[in-house]
Amino acid sequence: MNNSLYFSDNFFSSGKTDIYNEAKEKVGELDLKSAFSSSIEVLNDKGEHIVTGKFTFFGNRWIVSDYHQQELGELKAKFSFFTKKYQYHAMDRGMYMIESEAFSRKYDIYDMNSNLVGSFEKVSGFFSSPAFRLMNHSEHLSSHELIAVVMGVSNIQKRNSAAANSSV
Template sequence: MSGSIFFKDNFFSAGITEIYNENQEQIGSLNLKSAFSSSVEILDRDGNVMIKGNFPFFSRGWSVKDKHDQEIGKLKQRLSFLSKKFVYQSYRSGDYIIRSEAFSKDYDILDQNESLVAEFRKISNFFQSSAYNLKNHSSNLSNEELIAVVMGVNMIQKQNSAAASNGAAGGS
């Protein structure tokens, strides 16, 4: 559990970006592997891999893995009318619902009892890389695991936008 954590995607989804705490101290970094593979590593302050996230080959779900490459959870989008909804299945602590109103930048992460365990907010503008403020209230989910989940939400939304753009461009 901790206060606010700030991190961001790169515009082209490749390279290293910093993770900061509320005192603007660097506490780690994101290694965004490439624009084509949609994967991320969450690194500690010393550059050691703590958690990984990626789309497995031929999968619509986002896989969260520990530093030993063992899958510890899976994020999937749920269809929902007038809202954004995801489910994160943590293999250690159960299922979590991630929800946001349709045009909101605020997301809540709720446990099976619908208790708020974390929240994050997209704090970037339209033409900037996606940046997030995460507040972790959970003793079951680490900051690194939650960052991987937030980046998974970000990557799924990017995929949806790209698919919508390609569909619109392909229509006549």
């Protein structure tokens, strides 16, 4: 799964959506578990559970786990001015930085040596559910895992936006 993949959130962030490759072939599903929680599951083309993503209890960290509930990594936002930054600690596989310019819809993923290992961008979402395009060049992170990371970035942004709106 190293080509471009396309997947989307649902308007109410619940239910299943398809994951497509560049040839518009279905290669998996994204299960948005519930409108009341932010947890997700990434399924392969056979419908088998591969990766889960969810927030920690009372936390703002997004945990990515495999189908055995073994933790693969942890995503968290990093404070910065004029850019959007996230850090993904992929346990024994290293640390990855996810960066985007302030008003950009494109994010780049870098390893510890500042090598570009992937990117994703929001390709729609103004009046519709957000859809994403993922490019994975990493030898250490699967596309399934990166889909969970992308959804983690999206859910962290939603949570931060809701918190900012409720404090007004």
